[in-house]
Amino acid sequence: MASAREEILRRIRAARVPRAAPVVRGYHREGPGGVELFAERVADYRAVVRTVPDVPEALKALAGKRIVAPAGVPREWLVGGVTWLREPLTTEELDRADGVLTGCAVAIADTGTIVLDGGEAQGRRALTLLPDYHVCVVRADQIAGSVPEALQRLEPTRPLTFISGPSATSDIELNRVEGVHGPRTLEVLIVT
Structure with missing residues (x-):
């Protein structure tokens, strides 16, 4: 008489193992199509998306606001008319x-995701x-x-922080609430 352990091992060995799913190729998108796809996908997440040729010109819309800027943002992004808050900052500050301005490490066209590192x-992540x-x-x-x-x-x-649109969550009744775990508004400036 086989022990319970031996019986379980026998069943595992006799089980049919499904074949691995085939590796799908052809998802790779390079070139200008990636910009349009990324813009479309990130907008699907309710982000505000603007394609701009010039970052400083686009940032003039922030005039009158108090915006956090990490130490490494390009100096030309720090346009006049904005109160730029610089680190170190407390949680209360x-x-x-009013907001934060950052760059990114990479963005993903297929998913509309921005990755910060x-x-x-x-x-830092708290910003x-x-x-x-x-x-x-x-x-x-x-x-x-693509993600790969x-x-x-x-x-x-x-x-790594992966961002797909403004922070949002839903309760059990699927009522969407934005801004619970991060910014309520995400604006993406795609520089062409």
Whole structure:
């Protein structure tokens, strides 16, 4: 008489193992199509999306606001008329800011996702979680076609944050609430 352990092992060995799913190719998107697809997908997540040729000109719309800017944002992004808040900032100071301006590490066309890795133009994670408004600058050459392509561009030991639109959650009745776990408004400036 076989023990319960032996019986379980016998059944495992006799089980039919399904064949692995085939690897799908052809998802790779490079070139200008990636910009349009990314813009469409990130807009589907209720982000405000603008394609701009010039970042400083686009940022003039922030005039009169108190905006957090990480140490590594390009100097030319710090346009006049905006009160630029710089690190170190307390949690309370971040919470009182009107918004934050960052760059990104990579963006993904297929999913409309922005990836932050804490790089110089992105700052620490709290910068993009506490202010209610996040402006993220994405250069066209930072847009990867797919998730696998994006992952190849990232350093896996860095703290990665994947953003797909403004922060949102739903309760059991599927009532959507924005801004619970991060910014209520995400504006994406795609630089062509």
